[in-house]
Structures are given as structure tokens and as C-alpha cells.
Amino acid sequence: MMDLGGLQTILGDRLVTSEADRTQHGRNETYYPTTPPDAVAYPETTEEVSAILAHCHAQGIPVTACGAASSLEGQHLAIRGGISLDMSRMARVLSVNAEDLTCEVQPGLTRKRLNEELRDTGLFFPVDPGADASIGGMAATRASGTTAVRYGTMRDNVLALEAVMADGTVIRTGSRARKSSTGYDLTHLLIGSEGTLGIITALTLRLSGIPEAVTAATCRFPSVAAAVDCVILTIQSGLPVARIELLDEVMVRGFNLYSEAGLPELPHLFLEFHGTPAGVAEQAETFAALAADFGAEGIATATKAEDRTKLWTMRHDAHYASAALGPGKRICATDVCVPISRLAGAVVWAQEECVRLDLTSTIVGHVGDGNFHCGICVDPDDMGEMARVEDFTHRLAEKALALGGTVSGEHGIGIGKQGFMDAEHGPAVAYMRAVKTAFDPRGILNPGKLLPEAQ
């Protein structure tokens, strides 16, 4: 039996069992059914997290961390019951070391709030998933976003972690130094572990200087293949684009509906260039020349911060703009990543399959990384449609593997993609499982996620 009494002693009224709170923590932004935890815990310090885990470890109570609950493969859902460990009250910036381009933050801080707090320093944290996710959740899913092509993903922008391990032990991994060769890389082992190996309670982040000059650009192409071929050549030519995003014609239709974008309903690229004024101008010119060869039209640039914010806000609303295409439906957001040379083939294949299966789906992607998403409108109660969606997402994942890629570039595994772990990783899965067993022998941390169930 779950001993909530012990947790109450630790947390007082910050252990909540109300229906409303439980339901809220059982929700998700995609099509998984609502799955409330038995209780929600709101720790405020690392010591509390440690005490909670020590108790749950002793009692065998499942603990599923929750950041902003924006993950798209069901990661934050407490599918085995137990507590949802809501990190939102651990959301402070602990320190900013502007001279070192680093800061230390608590995990519940969201990326937008962090960048607001950094504003006066001339620095920013570049990783930007569409949602205003928590930094801890972003680390736990190894998130990325529109700027990963230039600034990297969470893998590249976290220098050090504080984490509470399953039995309550508090560890620190990494340091504020930019590199190190001292021992096993536990920082990267925790990044992407989806709360199954430890609870992140502080993160040292690498910051970047706000570029002197920024220019955004948009243009349209006669076909998705032309747009993607243009991206491939842009990347191959070494142009240091800061953002290069594909939106297929269906996605553009969604933006026209949701954001009144008024764009011609053709495939588009949205770009951004960062650098010195001269450097940015040179990049924009090089790109324009290159894009013309692929039939790009209507190249428009934006330098005013206001116009750029509008553009990227629209882009970040892609999930909701996809939903606008299927009123009353949910969005299944599936995500794959392939070597850049295989991108055109993969995107065109996905478009054709959706047509063949009579699915309404947008395609949008951080294409500079070879990464794209399909936002498929689906009615979870329509069994026929659900079956076609599953058929599609399965075959898209298999396609990505066949092309030398991965079944998820950034959304992760959760409960949505466990079935592909063996296909992608083969015998390596046993070593992942060995890590899990060594770190969390009682299996209390986010049970039922990431690793496929052992046969």
C-alpha cells in the first residue's frame, strides 16, 4: 500500500490529492488518454526531493517528474500511479556568470522566463522547443528547437547537473569548465533519460551572446522537394544559418487559419541569420542566390525584433495551427530525424503516405538537423482513423531507421515509441537496461517509460 502519510510529513499541504490537481497532471498535449497520478508533490528544495525519493524508494512508490507537461510521447504521465513530482516551485535562476557565459537554474524554470531574466546580460539560452517547456523537462527529453542547427540541442548546452538519484542520494555531474575528461559522462547519461534515472534539481547551462545583428527571412518553393533540396545545399555549403525551418503547404494552410498569416499555400522556409551586420548581410545574400536555383520566390526579410517575434511565435504555434485543420480532433505529433542527404526522400514519402491513408497532416521541421514532424489530426475515438495513424507513425519510424536515422530527433520515447527501441538500438538496449537497474533497482523512477518491457 502506498504510504502517503510519510510524504505528507515531508511536504505538508504541498502533497495534494485533489481531483483537479491530479487530473491536471494526467493531461497531455497529444492524444494519450488522461492518466491522473495518485497524488501531486510540490517540492521546493533539493533536500525535499531527496527526502521524497528516499521515502518512495523505501516504500516502492512510483515517482514521475513533471515540468511543464508539454512532452509529446506521454513522458510525464504517471502510468503506474504513484506521485507526480511537480517541479514548478523550483524555478529560480540560482546564479548568472556572465563572464563565463554560464548560469545555474532550477529545473522548473521555463525557457521564456529564463530568457526574460537574462535580458539585461546581453546573453540568451538558445534552445527553444515550441512549448514554453521547463529547463529540467527539456534536459530530460534532450529537447531541441529551431536554433539547434546553429547552437545545438540540450545535449550541447548543459554543462553540469545536480540530480537526486532513486534512493535520495544527491549527486553533481560536470562543472562550470567548458570541457572535461574526468570520468564517465553522467551529465549526458541523465540528459534524455526522461526522469527514469534521476531527478534533475539544478542545471548549469551554457549561454550565448545575443548576436549583434539578426535577420529573419522567408520564402516559398514550388514543391517540398525543392525546398528540402535547398536546405540540404545550404547546410552542405557551410552557411552558418541560425534557423532554417520547413513548413509544407498543409502547415501553411494551418497558419493561415490559426494565425491569419496570409501566406501563399506553398511550401515555405523560415530562416534566421545571426552575426555582425556585415556577416548577416553576406549570409542572407548567399542564401538568396542559392535558393533562387531551387525556384524560391517571394524572399522577404525582417530585421525588426517585433516582426521576427511575430514570425517565430507563429512557427512555435505549429502544433495548435495543425489542430486548426481538424476542428475537434487531437494532434498526434510524430518526430523523426534522418541524415540530411536523405531528408527530401523522407519528407516526400511522408506526404504521399498521408495522402494515401487519407490523413490530414502538417509537416514542419528543424530541417537543418534532418529533423521533421508530422502533426496528424486524429479523433482518438475513431478506431479506423487511429489505426491508420498508428500504421503511418510506425512506418515513418521504420523509414527513418532504414535511411540511417532515428525514430525521434527530439520528442523522445515515453510510451509512444518504446516499440522501436529494439529496432533502433538492438543489443545496446540491454546495456541501457543495465544502467537503469544499477541506478534504480526498485524501478520507482517513471516506471513503464523509455525502455521496452523486458520479454
Added chain:
Amino acid sequence: MMDLGGLQTILGDRLVTSEADRTQHGRNETYYPTTPPDAVAYPETTEEVSAILAHCHAQGIPVTACGAASSLEGQHLAIRGGISLDMSRMARVLSVNAEDLTCEVQPGLTRKRLNEELRDTGLFFPVDPGADASIGGMAATRASGTTAVRYGTMRDNVLALEAVMADGTVIRTGSRARKSSTGYDLTHLLIGSEGTLGIITALTLRLSGIPEAVTAATCRFPSVAAAVDCVILTIQSGLPVARIELLDEVMVRGFNLYSEAGLPELPHLFLEFHGTPAGVAEQAETFAALAADFGAEGIATATKAEDRTKLWTMRHDAHYASAALGPGKRICATDVCVPISRLAGAVVWAQEECVRLDLTSTIVGHVGDGNFHCGICVDPDDMGEMARVEDFTHRLAEKALALGGTVSGEHGIGIGKQGFMDAEHGPAVAYMRAVKTAFDPRGILNPGKLLPEAQ
């Protein structure tokens, strides 16, 4: 008893027990005593590595991989006997995917040879430790070099691995996609593990385009503090230098002796700028303006490939140039890395300590990363001098930790720095040990290295 018979069956005459071969594999570039293995194995395929490990696992025979034997903390020495697994016959480029800016190589390939083979593709592999190390050894030590400030370290430039685990199981980690969120990051767990968790048998590397324009620059400063302060501001201002190397006045004296450099014996910076012709010119100008404020003199630039090669060859010979200052002595090369804002304090402290302890030491560093090395001349038979060297390296490591840094930026732990693992990582060491036990329960992989002996 060690059953070499079984290994002979696998390897035939590629299992060698000659005195010469054993001694050669027991040597090192620093001051550790020569420590020959019982035998040297020369595998040619992954299957052979797998068969060797399966046998050694069954028999409890220690296996220590050897790449180019250039590691500086005794990593490749078979201190518990057993076999030295020489990877030099697995040294092919397996494939180059120029369109994806990736290649796959065998671990025994050296970095120079790789770049020769890539020459016609317009691409290069940027990580460049001073020695012509093997790519496998570089991954195993999480190596970096002069270009890490711009292109990152081995951590950032390895996309995927094939590895043979302790019992002979062959796994693949990662993929050719530029990013992934699928499961625990075994790639980064193996990178930096110094051959204690698995033997790397293939690596997928991220390549970079050879920049359109390259300019090298050198200049001298009135003091080491002025040079380092100039570096700090350069990095903070976001100037995308491709290389920025510090050489203190002692190091310059070494270059004058070893390479007939004819440089004024003052602290120098060596730099390189990569980009478009206009971009490189802009960077060089920005740097010159900035350096002038720190009293820089004699700024000289080099654009001809030949002159640049001469400059960087000289830099890469720093280890041997240090040795030129102490004829007949060995070099203890110690390495720390601190947050960039602490760099001046650390470097000046190190210089003063060497003077105080009457040690002849060069200081040279990848200072853009906050990383520097002392190359201390030492006679291993002079117990008094050895004691002072040890006193110095210990206190330098402690200093680095006190400044928020790490006891090694790139050389690693091996047998030289195990004593600092607890100080740097605290309770996290137990989780590293748990990984080791889970992956190599019989402890055959490079025993006695990296992890401190359990109490």
C-alpha cells in the same frame, strides 16, 4: 592462469609475446615507468575483437586497448598485466558521406591520416590533439585540441559508435542523424571511458567544411596576465575564433630551442580565423583592436597554407619543445580546465608556484576553453624533484577544483589522477562504479584505471 592458447587460436601470429613488442606497448610519452603487457594482440576485425573479449571475459584476462600510445596519464599501460589490444590494424576509413558531413572510420586510424584521406572531399575532421593520436584513443580519452574553441571536442564530433563490450557483445550506439532523443546516451558514456567500459571498433564522425578562408595570427604580450585577459575578452565578445592558444615565455624559449622559432621571449597568443574572406578579415581586425588594449605587439598574420602549417606544427610540438628545456629529463604534462573568467588567476598562480618550487615548466593552453597544461621537466630518479612535481600537480588540481573547474580538460584520469576523482565528483563516483560493474562485472577492461580503488 592466463590461457594465451585460446587467444592464439583466434589470432594466430597476431598474438605476439616478443620482448620488443611488449616493451614498446609498455612505453609512454610521460614519466611513468615502462610497463609491458604479457602479450600484444593485433585484431583486424570487430569479430576478432569480440572473440578476444569473450575469451578474456571467460578467463579473467585483463584487456587494455592501445591506439597510438600517446596518452599522458598512463591510460594505455597494462598495469595489471594481460593483453595490450593494439588497434593499429583496424585503421580504415569505412565510408565517407560527404553530403551528410559524416564518415565512419575504424578506431586505429590516426587523425592525420584521416584528414589526408578526406582531402579531396573539401571536408576535414577538426579535433587535433598535439600527437597524431588514433581516433579510437581520442574518443576514449574525450580528447580535444587547438580547434575545440570553435569545433568542440570528441564529445561534440562523434555521432555514433560500434563497440565490443566486456563479454564480447557487439553494440551500436547513436546513428548518422545529427541528433536523437531515443534512450540513454551510450555514445557519450563510452566517450571518455578510457577503455574501461568497452572497446570501440568503429566511429561515425561529424566532419566540417574546410573554410573558404583561413588566417593565422600571432602576437606577444607584456605579461601572461595581459595575454589571458585578452583571451577572456575575445571569448566573451563572441568572436568566433577557430584557435586561440597561449604560450608563456618559458614555452616560447622552448620553441626557440626546439624549432628555432626566433620569437621574442614573451608570452604569445597564436590564433586562427575561419570563414569567408570578408568574415576572416573582419575577425582579424576586431581581434587586433581588442588585443591592442592589452598591450599586444608584433601582430603578424599568415594566410599561406605553408606558413600556417609551420606555425601549428611548432605548436603541436610543445611537448617536445618543453623537453628541450631540460635535456635528459622527462616531461610531466599536467592539464586542468577552469571557467574562463578564472583563467588568468589560475595561470599566474601556476607560474608563480613553479618558480617557488624551483621547477622548470612551460605553460601552454587551449585557453579559449579555459584549458591549459604545464609541461614540467622532471628526472624520475630525482626523488626530491619528483616530490616537488607531485606537490605542484596536486595543488594545481585542487586549485582548478576550487575555481569551479576540473582536474583534466582533456588528458583524462588514467593512473595519474584517480586520487582526485572523489574530490571532483563526490557521491557521483559511486554511480560511475555502478556503471562499470554493470558493464564489466569481471573487471577485465583496463583494470586499475580511471575509477579510484574502492576503499
